[in-house]
Amino acid sequence: MTILTTIDPVSAEPKAKALLDGVQKKLGVTPNMMKVMATNPSVLSAYLGFAGALAGGLLGNRLHEEIALAVAQANGCDYCLAAHSLLGSGAGLSEADIATARAGTSSDPRTAGAIALARRLGQTRGGGTATDVAQARAASLNDAEILEIIAAVALNVFTNYLNLTADTDIDFPPAAKLAQAA
Secondary structure (H helix, E strand, C coil): CCCCCCCCCCCCCHHHHHHHHHHHHCCCCCCHHHHHHHHCHHHHHHHHHHHHHCCCCCCHHHHHHHHHHHHHHHHHCCHHHHHHHHHHHCCCCHHHHHHHHHHHCCHHHHHHHHHHHHHHHHHHCCCHHHHHHHHHHCCCHHHHHHHHHHHHHHHHHHHHHHHHHCCCCCCCCCCCCCCCCC
């Protein structure tokens, strides 16, 4: 059960209501995470702006979903794993692609390089090194794309932490369990 306040879009104060109505119009649903964020409309507005800006970025929706899955798996965020498994499917990821991203890799060298950098940033709390950047460049990622990976990690860490702290009720189909390595 969500332990932080959730805002009912019907009775929300005007700024929160406008933001939640926009989410409903765009997605056809108002996810519980957004209802938690709406407790502070500035937080929801900032999230929507950041996510919207990245959606128009260089990496494409598919790679953003793979990064989100890798970060959510590393942080143990079941809410985000459920959401990004569904969104990833919508972006063209197969069940195998989703599992591979969650495991921190990909059969595509460029995608594997992006996910490796994302995971490294998460592991080091943003302490990427010249070697990490060189490895990303070797995977055919340019500096503009590397900056977008950093931004995507930051956005996903925020949502992971929010949902872990709030214990947000999962309103997406649960993510598949990954097979444990022997």
